[in-house]
Amino acid sequence: MWRASVLTIFPEMFPGSLGISLAGKALNAGLWSLQPIDIRAHATDRHGTVDDTPAGGGPGMVMKADVLSRALDSIPPDKNNSLRPRLLMSARGAPLTQKRVAALAQGDGAVIVCGRFEGVDERLIEARRLEEVSLGDFVLSGGEIAALALLDACVRLIPGVMGKEASGVEESFADGLLEYPQYTRPAVFEGLAIPDILTSGDHAKVAKWRHSEAERLTRERRPDLWAAYQARQKPQNGPKGST
Numbered sequence: 001m002w003r004a005s006v007l008t009i010f011p012e013m014f015p016g017s018l019g020i021s022l023a024g025k026a027l028n029a030g031l032w033s034l035q036p037i038d039i040r041a042h043a044t045d046r047h048g049t050v051d052d053t054p055a056g057g058g059p060g061m062v063m064k065a066d067v068l069s070r071a072l073d074s075i076p077p078d079k080n081n082s083l084r085p086r087l088l089m090s091a092r093g094a095p096l097t098q099k100r101v102a103a104l105a106q107g108d109g110a111v112i113v114c115g116r117f118e119g120v121d122e123r124l125i126e127a128r129r130l131e132e133v134s135l136g137d138f139v140l141s142g143g144e145i146a147a148l149a150l151l152d153a154c155v156r157l158i159p160g161v162m163g164k165e166a167s168g169v170e171e172s173f174a175d176g177l178l179e180y181p182q183y184t185r186p187a188v189f190e191g192l193a194i195p196d197i198l199t200s201g202d203h204a205k206v207a208k209w210r211h212s213e214a215e216r217l218t219r220e221r222r223p224d225l226w227a228a229y230q231a232r233q234k235p236q237n238g239p240k241g242s243t
């Protein structure tokens with residue numbers, strides 16, 4: 001079973017949206033598990049203090065390394081002694097990609113730390129070797145929504161969660177391209193018809209059209225992805241026998 005442990009000061013935010021639809025059904029079916037861990041339960045004072053003022057001054061509060069480390073260390077080791085990746089949701093982390101999501105989904109699960117306030121004490125990140133992961137170049141008020149998004153992306157790739165295994169194969173980013181346009185009935189909507197080729201029944205032509213549309217959209221909307229895709233298409237032209 002794919003196992004997620006989420007450290008948060010708002011455990012009531014979980015499973016949240018992950019309790020319904022595809023992820024919720026998979027959760028109920030036991031295809032993955034979710035363990036919210038209340039960071040506050042690992043504070044030592046009677047106020048449940050999890051944060052303190054930043055060393056060196058400045059605005060806001062910082063999550064305490066001692067409390068967070070106790071919360072992290074409270075997670076029992078996995079049965080087969082495997083180490084799940086330990087992630088910290090963080091605006092300054094590596095941007096989350098479908099490649100990283102797919103790798104996480106293939107593993108045993110993840111331990112996710114949700115920051116709040118101005119973030120967490122740097123020494124915790126170093127001492128517990130947390131991998132900082134960002135949802136994008138914007139600032140959320142906490143890591144919980146980012147963790148829900150990351151889990152949603154992972155869970156749908158766990159074998160057996162999506163109806164058709166193929167559903168994940170042709171999606172945006174799967175081959176470095178954005179997805180082609182999709183249509184469904186009615187045949188004509190507000191004067192706009194479904195492209196003829198999609199109703200032609202010629203599967204080879206449909207596949208070719210979809211691929212060229214995926215290329216067009218990627219070229220128009222995401223020059224960064226397009227450049228990387230083109231670089232991968234170029235034949236290796238180094239000298240013969242070179243590595």
Ligand SMILES: C[S@@+](CC[C@H](N)C(=O)[O-])C[C@H]1O[C@@H](n2cnc3c(N)ncnc32)[C@H](O)[C@@H]1O
Nearest residue numbers: 089090091115118119134135139140142143146
């Ligand atoms: C108000 S933010 C802290 C922002 C931090 N002071 C900074 O400038 O990077 C509180 C928490 O929200 C989460 N967070 C904010 N933006 C995020 C993003 N783009 N991706 C993932 N997590 C994010 C992190 O866990 C962070 O510790």
